[in-house]
Amino acid sequence: MDKFEQRNSNSLNNPVLQGKDPDFGDPEFDQWLSQQLQFNEPYLDNDGFCERVMEQLPAPSKRAERRATRVQYAAVVAASAIVVWQFPFGEVLSEAVQQSISLYSLVGLGVLSSLVAMTGGILAARR
Template sequence: MVIKEGVVHSAPGVAGGDEPDFDSWLSQQLQFNEPHLDDDGFCERVMADLPPVPAKRSERRATRYQYAAVVAASAIVCWQFPLQEVLSAMVEQSISLYSLVGLAVVSSMAAMTGGILAARR
């Protein structure tokens, strides 16, 4: 490695030998000591003015609202779904009612759980 004008370069003859070695340059820059600039308490005032971290109680309240919203949306979908027509069509087609309903319940629960988990992140 060769240092030119404060920048570390790779050795000549190596691929990319004229380009600076970024890792070495970055470590040099991070180790460079500059004199401390007095900010007259500015950082402390800014940190004191920041809003407090939300309590766990408010997070639980938000989670309850999310669960309530999912339950309400599911109830609306079930209310609007033409279940009687679907059931009669399945009976005519001789499709196993229990397997279809079970599949629908499992997939909707998986979708709701995924939505809740995504909303919590």
């Protein structure tokens, strides 16, 4: 949300300016004063402020980290399960037999490629 929107939403949501407050004075003056105050306020550039704050934050808790890791593993396992469920193993096997491809090399290739895909997925998710 940019500053203009933020300012306007501040004004719109403010019960003091909406006349909902029992001690409400002159609504027009309040609205005008609020606008003047907001429009005269400079925007302070981040200028490294956020980075300085982030540098000083303590490391995230181990619990949160473990939870995130568990979620990532669960996502990879679920994705693998869907692939296994949908993959036409029977057809591939019969085709392999017909083409006289070694069953062992085919299974080995499948396991290896699954491992590579899972490792890649985990590494990508942890970045």
